[in-house]
Amino acid sequence: xxxxxxxxxxxxxxxxxxxxxxxxxxxxxxxxxxxxxxxxxxxxxxxxxxxxxxxxxxxxxxxxxxxxxxxxxxxxxxxxxxxxxxxxxxxxxxxxxxxxxxxxxxxxxxxxxxxxxxxxxxxxxxxxxxxxxxxxxxxxxxxxxxxxxxxxxxxxxxxxxxxxxxxxxxxxxxxxxxxxxxxxxxxxxxxxxxxxxxxxxxxxxxxxxxxxxxxxxxxxxxxxxxxxxx
Numbered sequence: 001x002x003x004x005x006x007x008x009x010x011x012x013x014x015x016x017x018x019x020x021x022x023x024x025x026x027x028x029x030x031x032x033x034x035x036x037x038x039x040x041x042x043x044x045x046x047x048x049x050x051x052x053x054x055x056x057x058x059x060x061x062x063x064x065x066x067x068x069x070x071x072x073x074x075x076x077x078x079x080x081x082x083x084x085x086x087x088x089x090x091x092x093x094x095x096x097x098x099x100x101x102x103x104x105x106x107x108x109x110x111x112x113x114x115x116x117x118x119x120x121x122x123x124x125x126x127x128x129x130x131x132x133x134x135x136x137x138x139x140x141x142x143x144x145x146x147x148x149x150x151x152x153x154x155x156x157x158x159x160x161x162x163x164x165x166x167x168x169x170x171x172x173x174x175x176x177x178x179x180x181x182x183x184x185x186x187x188x189x190x191x192x193x194x195x196x197x198x199x200x201x202x203x204x205x206x207x208x209x210x211x212x213x214x215x216x217x218x219x220x221x222x223x224x225x226x227x228x229x230x
Contacts, residue, residue, distance in 0.1 A: 005166045006012045006190065010070050010161035012093055018071035019097050022063050024073050027108025027187050029059035029114075034195035035192045050196055057168030057190070064160035073160075076181040078103055078141055079148065085217045098183070105187035113191065115161040124189050124196030128176060136176035138215075143170060143214035153224045167226040 010018075037051030038132045064073040067084070074080045074090075077098045084094040113120050151159040170178035179185045179197070185206055189199045197205065 002154050004177040012096065015071040015093070016096050016100045018067045019074060020100040020107075022071070022073055023075040023104035023183060024103045024108035024111065026056075026059060027105045027184065028111045029055050030184065031109050031112035031193060031195045032115055035112065035118065035193050037115075038194040041186040049177070052195065053168055053171040055139035056171065057164040059164075060167055061164035064163060070136060072098075075101060075104075075145075075183070077183055078080065078181060079145065081213050082145055082149070082217045085214070086221070088205055091195040102186060105183040108201060109187045109191050109226050111192075118193065122190055124192045124198050126192070126196045126201075127198045130200040130227040132202070132206045133176045134208040134210045136174040137179060137205050138140075138212040140170045140174045140176065140180040141209045142216045142219075143176075143213040146220055149216070149224060154220065167211065176205070179205055182209055182211060185209070 034048070034052045035057030037055075040051070041048040041154070063075065066208070067073040067075075072083070074083070074097060075087055080089065081092050081223060083089045084091060089097070110120050112118075113122065125200045144163070144166060147162050148159065151162045155162075160216035167180070170180065182205075185197060185202055189202050190195045
């Protein structure tokens with residue numbers, strides 16, 4: 001199962017390219033809209049975050065719709081981990097996906113910097129520390145995976161829209177603004193802009209995301225199991 005089946009017509013090389021390109025475009029949207037929002041908001045962080053939120057949610061809908069039929073449009077090592085645990089993607093291909101996602105995410109950040117005449121190589125100084133931030137990432141990641149697995153089980157046609165809407169909401173109801181993605185977290189540590197995260201804050205975010213991904217796999221597997229008897 002993937003975010004947007006079927007995958008059979010596409011060989012692994014094309015799936016990896018789709019994951020890398022899709023993740024790069026996602027990070028260009030996230031970081032680019034953060035820079036634009038901050039520049040136009042006149043110091044109003046709420047307005048900057050709103051612009052960042054709307055662009056990210058809309059971008060996700062488009063990117064999942066485009067790349068879903070090719071690679072499944074994971075764009076996220078936590079999502080790939082879930083499908084590997086469910087044995088719906090091989091371990092070898094899953095590892096390839098993660099490499100492609102991380103590489104694409106970093107290139108997407110660099111592309112956003114170039115568009116706004118920012119220094120290409122940066123390191124974020126924006127601390128996002130503390131138990132509340134890590135817990136927020138666990139909640140955000142669990143909700144994202146519940147959205148994906150639930151819609152794939154009952155309404156796969158609405159998965160792109162549902163994911164975009166969930167992330168749009170999670171930007172505002174989580175204290176961390178819902179990274180919910182290890183590749184995104186790593187790449188955003190290389191941007192000292194509105195969307196950045198200091199490298200020292202990255203390990204707690206990624207740990208929370210991966211633990212939550214495993215928890216979501218177990219819980220949603222139980223919740224969605226069809227135990228009806230004829």
